[in-house]
Amino acid sequence: MDICSMENCNKPIKAKQLCSMHHQRMLRHGDPMTVRPRKEKIKATCKWVSCTKDAATKGYCAKHYYIQRVMASNKG
Ligand SMILES: [Zn+2]
Numbered sequence: 001m002d003i004c005s006m007e008n009c010n011k012p013i014k015a016k017q018l019c020s021m022h023h024q025r026m027l028r029h030g031d032p033m034t035v036r037p038r039k040e041k042i043k044a045t046c047k048w049v050s051c052t053k054d055a056a057t058k059g060y061c062a063k064h065y066y067i068q069r070v071m072a073s074n075k076g
């Protein structure tokens with residue numbers, strides 16, 4: 001009996017040279033190696049001009065969130 005064409009896989013072929021598990025992955029992801037699609041975390045940086053720190057609160061880093069809050073409250 002033929003076995004799955006994937007490396008390190010000794011399961012019997014179900015379809016297209018792949019075992020049922022790898023064939024399922026092929027159908028689902030278009031790639032038998034893919035277990036699940038990667039979700040990339042979108043890293044936001046501070047909205048403050050020329051600040052490259054990671055955004056912590058409402059699009060600002062901790063320091064600039066504090067500053068813009070103080071400025072906003074001063075406007076009246
Ligand atoms: Zn396999």
Ligand SMILES: [Zn+2]
Pocket residue numbers: 046047048051052053060061062063064065
């Ligand atoms: Zn900042």
